[in-house]
Amino acid sequence: MNPHTPTLELTQLSKKLGGREVLKQVDLIVQPGEVVGIVGSNGSGKTTLLRLVTGLIYPDRGVIRVKGKRVRPGLLGDLPLSVGALIETPSFLPQFSGFQNLTMLASIQQKIDKTDVYQVMKQVGLDPENRKPVRTYSLGMRQRLGIAQAVMEDPCLLLFDEPTNALDDHGVETFSSLLQELIEKGASVLLVSHVKGEIQRFCDRVFQIEEGKLLSVQESTKQKWRLVVSSWDDVEKLTKRFPHLQIDQPVNGYPAVVCISHWVSQAELTSEMMQDEIQVIEVQKQI
Template sequence: MKEIIIEGLSKKIKGTLILDNVNMQMEPGKVYGLRGKNGCGKTMIMRALCGLLIPDSGKVIIDGEVLHRDIKFPRSVGVLIENPSFLPQYTGYENLRMLSKLMGNISDEEVRNAIERVGLDPDDGRTYRKYSLGMKQKLGIANAIMGEPDLIILDEPINALDEQTVMSIKTELLKLRDEGKLIVIACHDREELEFLCDIIYEIKNGTVAGCEVIGE
């Protein structure tokens, strides 16, 4: 992946403007933060980035290909948006293994590796319904990074995680960034974003209200 360009993105839902002329540019090897209050449009921008929201106007361009014109979804993407849905009667490993088979290009070893990277045990025999909130959140992150996609989109990834786990997740995300991945994170916590991100976009009322380069 070389770059993502969001150009003039606007969207109305039931007559309400939820995205208003959003413009952004992103490149691999960086972590981008979306910061703003609940309902400001952060999640909708993420849904647009991964092809789950079709804009009324404007476009998302990934390496020269326009979403919903040239491609339906990014060619290599991992996503954690809102509450991840897994089958409650299967273990975490079984859930991710089934998803990996649907994707068709992720080995069992890569599934195990993703689970271990977030601090879970792929051999844990507990079913998903017996997972704590923190474990469910970790599995959602593991699903997003499984197979090390070029684009990783995470909505409030550290919710329900204890401090030690937050630090290990941060370490993994920074490793992925240094491996050349493009990572987009939505979070309302300024300190967390400043620790993780290279660039933070301030989102207000469905549009970009500002852009801050961290460390400058």
């Protein structure tokens, strides 16, 4: 397979539901390691688009390809095997624990074992040894479990529908860290939400669905910044905000780090650092 093959290609994709054309000639390409977001109101077609990519429903017209291979829905179809998805409210067998649910799902493709399930549950902030049935889980715990089932087999493409729904602040940070790890492994992510701020936080490119059309809203505003700070305590504070920051060569004995953020100016960066009580000695935007 060509390493430059897009992870996801949608070509002239159209779909009617209830006599209404919810998607009209949608074209989209998602490259390896890219996070693409789609924002739209309820009923705009966001979730329908994800269902089409997984092969859960048929397009009326158009072509879907995952890693160059055409998706053909149906019992005799050719569904994508390396796709992880969290679409709408996650559903599990209520009488079994989270660990039991994920273990049963893992047995279908047999790509991972119980040790992998154990690790991914810890990664999303769930206790794999908690034997309480899923019916006793809070909404936030169910959402974490849904994220775990989507990512546990290291798919090349991840589809997330309102992924931070019901998550507290710690849960959102956990998801952000997990997303960064997946991107570093080369996974691609298609994320949909009705909350524009959430989309902008995570995504390299942002689109909006209006009357079935996919409209470009924003290219990536992420910048790489090199910060020299006064102490390793400041580095520790930065690590909590940017789990994947890189430690750089010290400058005159002071620690230096490189991180990626949506800061658009040095003034904005400095203001945020002051709020977090991080003493910045030197700032440099990197190209």
